[in-house]
Amino acid sequence: MSSTEQKTDGQPRIGVYVCHCGINIALKVDITDLIEFAKGLPNVTVAREYKFMCSDPGQELIQKDIKELGINRVVVASCSPLMHEPTFRRATAKGGINQFFFQMANIREHVSWVTSDRGDATKKAKALVAGAVRRVAYHTPLERSKVPVNANVLVVGGGISGIQAALTMADSGKRVYLVEREPTIGGYMAKFDKTFPTLDCAACILTPKMSSVRAHPNITLWSYSEVVGVDGYVGNFKVKVKRKPRYIKEELCVGCNQCVEACIFKEPKFADEFNFGLSKRKPIYMPFPQATPSVVLIDPDTCIFFKTGKCKQTCIKACERNAVDFDQKEKIEEIDVGAIVLATGFKPFDAARIPQYGYKKYPNVYSSLEIERLVNASGPTGGEIIMRDGKKPKSVGIVHCVGSRDEKTNRYCSRVCCMYSLKLAHLVHERTHAEVYNFYIDMRTPGKGYEEFYDKLMQEGVHFVRGRVAEIRDWPMTAEEVGKLVIRVEDTLIGVVRRIPVDMVILSVGLEAHADAEDVRRIFNISCSHEGWFLERHPKLAPVSTFTDGIFIAGACQGPKDIPDCVAQAGAAASEAMALIDKGFVELEPNTAYIQETICSGCKTCIPMCPYNAIRYIEDKKIAQINATLCKGCGTCVAACPSAAAQQNLFTDEQIFEEIEGVLNYV
Amino acid sequence: MNYIYYPGCSLKGTGRAYEESFLAIAGALGLAIEELNDWNCCGATTYMGIDEKKAFAMAARNLALSEEQAPDDKPVNFLALCSACYLVHLKAQTMMDENPNLKATIIGALANAQLSYQGRVKIRHPLDVLVNDAGIDKIKSLVVKPLKGLKVACHYGCLVVRPYATFDDQNNPTSMDRLIQALGAETIEWPLKTRCCGGTLMGTIPDVGSRLNYILLKEAKRRGADVVATACPLCQFNLECFQNQISSLYGEPIHLPVAYFSQLMGISYGISNRQLGMQRLFVPLQPSLAV
Amino acid sequence: MSNEQGTKTGNSFEPKIVAFFCNWCTYTAADLAGVSRFVYEPNVRVVRIMCSGRLDPQFVLKAFREGADGVLIGGCHPGDCHYQEGNYKALRRFYLLKKLLKQMGIEDKRFRLEWISASEGDKVQKVINEMVEQVRNLGPLRLETIPKPHHTPSQQPAVAAGK
């Protein structure tokens, strides 16, 4: 650094670097004008432009100037700091000065992309650059503090995404807590018979994974449990998990089902959740034969004992291992983890919300998930497609886009429906030889082997009608329509309206975010899109990260996805989490608050302000003191301090004052 | 509550029985109703197809007049019996609210006739008023001759719930069903209850109009209806008066009484046939009532 | 101060508004507005703070002093604060400050607080357009008449060669 020291006289020597970002910025901001303006700002030694500042040549410009011109403060005017601040801080450090002698002016997201008039944009860009220049002069050298990372991970959600992420990390030796809300893991995939486009059986590829989760020494599986609280920060999260009572001692139950046999309800008579009510269960039940953990549970809403207090409790007697426990209470477990992977999945659209399709009105109108169970060999009908009226369908209509691409329900395309509709069309056609009609708006089959699968279906003689079904009714116009469900639709490729009578209708429902996505989001302190999907940090460059460091997302909770994409994303989330853990420590942003002892009057105003109890009062000195490791850098105490004794690194009063003057005083 | 009653042209002509019967039952229910002074035609669904601004202005004139007639600053209940009149006024009002420039233009035009429109009008449909203001219990309490065993297909038609569903479910309205059931009659499951009768098409392109009404009548019969109840003079006219032509056109005898819901109410209230304009029906209702 | 200088419309008044946006919600939302190309009025200059709880009343007064015609504060929705409840603290200060500003003769509409979450890019557009329009109608804020205290900068930080 000798060179640097020679050239500096204690005065800031600021270098301003304006990025064109291709034409993203250059199109709206007059770069030359901006450069000339910057050169005129106080303490600016050099101002340069470059097509892509984030590229290597761009970064080298900065490093070169630091070395050769003794630049000791750097301002880059380009995209959002949330995008490239780390990049340019690194460049600054490479140049040989402290990385925090850097400030960014966001002239892309906040200027060129949101301003129509070029003059206006240039003017605004000048203001932001002036703010950054004025501010950076008051930056001070800072060091990042390192805190160790807890090596354990929490995975929330036991569908295919959660399972994949958990296994990946457990195999690499991490201790994984897998928390699932339902009594069993497996999610929706466990309900499917076949998977598109390869038609391999879902169970054959999923159940082995489920049992290895159960058996894995590094995985602690908590089913029928929910995360109720998350504290701490990246590397050191404290998590509260609520374990709902299943009234069975999990460690004792071996899933022999003798209690179920013994239940005083001789016949199952309650709607079975796993089969969407297409079959019945008893108050004490195993969710489904391959349930994991293989442990029964009691449903207090239907169990006689819980409802009346009077029951022979035959289940207790039936269990040789005394696993049944009516006194079981919900309990809260507390765990420490370094990273969290959210894989909470989706909820299927409720077809009853589109009344003209007659779901829940006409018994032979089914939702696609009900059909998944009907065609499933281990389903309520053993894979036979028998309708609620006991008949086999001779003609079946499959309606696409139910609850998708519709301003009145969901605007977005659910992405998986076209393909699973084709799959169901194949399975139904294969099992029943019925005439199968697909009603679609646009056939969307992007994916390996997907278009080929579509072609295969056309070859199989399945009918395709391009048109969104207008209504499904039971009033006939012709003899053949009597007793049928009549689908009214425009065949848009012909341009005529058709009425197609069928025995059975399958509504291909879209995917929606969980009803409680908002609550879950808050627990983990991340963001949601309007539709309730969890928001990724960057749609392209950080698809499984969130705005909260250390919390990653995988699978359909981020947006509609098919199984291959879920598994891929789960792998990505797992490796992101492991990259964080294997590093062993996290470097914290040094934007912590501190007290200037000489100024502090000891008024204690700041102490109750701190949400993290990082401030304590030192009796003998009669002043307050901030514990930097506890401080998260919100600056609330700083704003509250009446004597300006409290300050925040990177956000000191004078840095912000300078920025305010900067953005206002030059244009 | 007071209602400014807007009859509209049909209710003085083809739909006279609707006015007669409604005023009769309204009287029985003690609804305070006064006719709008010097009302003009709402323009129906047709006028908009020639000149939209003028169409809205015609409706606005009626709205302005109704404010004149109910001077205090309370909301005005503008009661339009005919579904088309109901919608046209509602649409004009909604469009003006959605579009300030349009509103300004219309108000400006009204000024030329020394009229002003403040916007305190609430446009009401008779079914809304009966079910929500009078109330099912009140309606029930006046029944002296329950319509036991009478199977009714309640036909709402288009404009009661489309495009605006202000007081009932858009896909499956039930106000008329609840009302008819209160009279002791039985309402059939009627999935075509909001299907279009073709409106003026019956007059302009009979073949098209006939098919639409044939579908409705045929299905109503198939479902065992003794009578179709309507809340719109045009539905009633189309469904009732052309049954001979439809029968011959489709070679299928169709003979199904089509009455206003208010006539059915009147009957169950023991009001005389003449007061209810029963003599104006093409297809007499009496036989069906004998059941 | 160049309040009077107009931009697109000849010499019509174009207000300057300083916005203090919290890093986690509103600043991110403003980025999203950019990514979604939601065009809005160019009159707002955003100053990023980590949390709306950092908003020192001085910042607001300073901004007005330096010629801002309006000040906008953006934070996370109640319950969403990245630091648990900084936004509530901001809210309290906001109300207090509003009173004071009234006494200084600064109109209500020149000082606004909005909760805008990371996914509400459209709200950034809406709020800014609204506020700019309102402040435009109010006209320039003229505090120039009162002499302006300049904060005395501390010792220029020695340029340490910290890495």
Place this chain on the structure above:
Amino acid sequence: MHEQWQRQIKYEEELDPTFGQRTAEMAHGEQLFSCIQCGTCSGTCPVAIYMDYTPRRVIAMVRAGLKKEVLNSRTIWLCASCYSCTVECPKKVRITDVMYALKRQAIQENVHPKRFPVSVMAREFYKLVSKNGRNSEGLLIFSLYSKTNPLQFLKYSTMGLRLLLQGRMNFKKESIQAKKGSKGDLQAILKALDNVK
């Protein structure tokens, strides 16, 4: 050129690129441009089966600028404005209002099908109501049939007679009382709207 050899190809110069935008504005909705051609409108439309172009096709043609074909089509006149399409459209296109906007353009440009009862009736009704402030069903039917197909008189004579006897129809001219220049003068209101853009 011989009828059945009408070429179907469309050259850009034959299209009106402003037609879509203009129609959208007249129909209070840019949603027109969001149409995904799903056909829900045609499927719900009770009269689509009689149209020369289904509503969906009309939307596409409007967007593409096939003004001549659209304004001459029977479709726009067959629309009974039952609003089924409007409430069912997944993209919230106000199709009924689009049809109205097209009818108005057809009238303005005077290209609607000649002697076609619907447009004739529309104009007769418009004249009658604009003049008197009220409709007179009898007179309307009379002028409609005489201007389109007088045979209708015979076809519906018995029915007409019954209506007359039952007091459901008459041929006297209905009208409002408000005098010219007095409060509520309808002509004054309508006149004010002539050539308002």
